[in-house]
Amino acid sequence: MQELMISYLKRDSFIHEMTGATKLICLVLCSSITMLTYDTRVLIGMLVFGIVIFKFSKVKFREVAFVFYFILAFLLLNNVAIFIFSPYEGVKIYGTRTELFKLIGPYTITIEQLFYLLNITLKYLAVIPLALIFMTATHPSEFAASLNRIGISYRIAYAVAIALRYIPDVQRDYQDISFAAQARGIDLSKKEKLTKRIKNAASILMPLIFSSLQRIETISCAMELRAFGKYKKRMWYSGRKFAKKDYLALLMVSILFILAMGVSISNQGRFYNPFRVQ
Amino acid sequence: MKENKLLSVKTIVAIGIGSAVFWVLGRFVAIPSGVPNTEIQTAYGFLALMAILYGPIAGIAIGFIGHTIKDITMYGAGWYSWIIASAVLGLIIGLAWKKIRISEGVFGKREIVIFNIYQVFANIVAWGIVAPTLDIAIYAEPMNKVYLQGIVAGLSNIVTIGIIGTLLLTAYAKTRVKKGSLDKEESRSV
Numbered sequence: 001m002q003e004l005m006i007s008y009l010k011r012d013s014f015i016h017e018m019t020g021a022t023k024l025i026c027l028v029l030c031s032s033i034t035m036l037t038y039d040t041r042v043l044i045g046m047l048v049f050g051i052v053i054f055k056f057s058k059v060k061f062r063e064v065a066f067v068f069y070f071i072l073a074f075l076l077l078n079n080v081a082i083f084i085f086s087p088y089e090g091v092k093i094y095g096t097r098t099e100l101f102k103l104i105g106p107y108t109i110t111i112e113q114l115f116y117l118l119n120i121t122l123k124y125l126a127v128i129p130l131a132l133i134f135m136t137a138t139h140p141s142e143f144a145a146s147l148n149r150i151g152i153s154y155r156i157a158y159a160v161a162i163a164l165r166y167i168p169d170v171q172r173d174y175q176d177i178s179f180a181a182q183a184r185g186i187d188l189s190k191k192e193k194l195t196k197r198i199k200n201a202a203s204i205l206m207p208l209i210f211s212s213l214q215r216i217e218t219i220s221c222a223m224e225l226r227a228f229g230k231y232k233k234r235m236w237y238s239g240r241k242f243a244k245k246d247y248l249a250l251l252m253v254s255i256l257f258i259l260a261m262g263v264s265i266s267n268q269g270r271f272y273n274p275f276r277v278q
Numbered sequence: 279m280k281e282n283k284l285l286s287v288k289t290i291v292a293i294g295i296g297s298a299v300f301w302v303l304g305r306f307v308a309i310p311s312g313v314p315n316t317e318i319q320t321a322y323g324f325l326a327l328m329a330i331l332y333g334p335i336a337g338i339a340i341g342f343i344g345h346t347i348k349d350i351t352m353y354g355a356g357w358y359s360w361i362i363a364s365a366v367l368g369l370i371i372g373l374a375w376k377k378i379r380i381s382e383g384v385f386g387k388r389e390i391v392i393f394n395i396y397q398v399f400a401n402i403v404a405w406g407i408v409a410p411t412l413d414i415a416i417y418a419e420p421m422n423k424v425y426l427q428g429i430v431a432g433l434s435n436i437v438t439i440g441i442i443g444t445l446l447l448t449a450y451a452k453t454r455v456k457k458g459s460l461d462k463e464e465s466r467s468v
Contacts, residue, residue, distance in 0.1 A: 006351050035358070035416050071353050086420030093418070123417060124355075131355040155285050156339065162294025163301075163343055170298045174306060194309070201307055201320055202445055209324060209446065210453070212299045213331075220291040228287050270418070 006067055006135045013058040013137070014245060020138045020146030022246040026253045027127075027134045033257055034126045037264040039272040040115075043122040049256070050129030059136045067132065075124055079117050083107075090116030096275040112275060119271075140164040145236035154234045162219070170212060177207050285335060292332040293339040299324060300344030301351075322367070322435050323442030326397055329372035330380055330447060337368030359412035363404040367435075370400035378447075383454035385447050393447065397439045405432030 090112035144161035329337030341364035
């Protein structure tokens, strides 16, 4: 089983040196920008900003390339689906209709639709470099501390920390169980019929889930023994104090947020419309 | 020590481990159903089990955290419209928690019916209303596309949770000692 997932990469960059809380707040602000606005200029700006920061983080593109290809494939499928279901969504939004050429049946390609699809693609894509940086530059145990720092109850932060800590363990359990089942002739691959496959999946699910429920008992007993949850607050081993660059980063992203919102509001509506006759 | 009723230590750990298992199942134990882009997601059967065992808070949190980690490690970003739908699904199924006394080993016909009514309702709300509405609000996607996606996802999840969730709960109930299953010797011998 291949290890295809995004995880922390140790690098010597100022982005890695910032506290997890700073990076989390910046990411939340930046994703709010891309979720709220539909302004092409803002979205392109965010994408460029993300790529520049990505360069600074010293993470190499090939280390995260597989995720990028996943996303591209997803976006391509999504765009085709949108076009099939609603070929004139862009015309509806922008209010004009400039036909390029006729495809088959009711499908005609219009500039407005292409522009709308470009916007959707940008909207999904714009935050991805930043999210990738966050994932590769924040250590999981610092992540929990930073969740608590931005005001989320430490109980929930601890639950997230447990999830990140136990993913490799549960994954190993799953592999052990699945190999053992396969050795006994329980097939999960395409060769089996669908109903048989579901049944076979269930036979792997049972031991995995029951061992996990057992794990919950063990861990919660251990935590109760150590009086987890007695106090209102809690310290974090990997929590760090804010430094100058943290305040600077926060200030910069806040300004970016205000700017982006200003530009979006000046559009009279959520969409930037280059087709409107002045 | 005063126990925090809403979020006991056990619930916190259940959320953590539950999210990890949700992730593993979502990554490795999804069976293609034959319809493109639709998989039989065993993870949702597990989410239903956890929601019944540990309640609505655990349901909402496992749905949210598990799905977020899955999206982020796979695509680098979260699709919040669908993540929130998963959380809503966990929450609504979790509301049946008090009605089904699974920890006492009771899971008969009546409980199966209650569980399935809740899960069908939860799926309709999550995939039929929450996910498409948010898709339109956040990403301004065309209406007919997102509703069709929602209906397909909802139906496949209703079937998945109906089969796998019910199987898991039945199996879990069998491992519990039934309340009052032990008799005093005198009362038997008479």
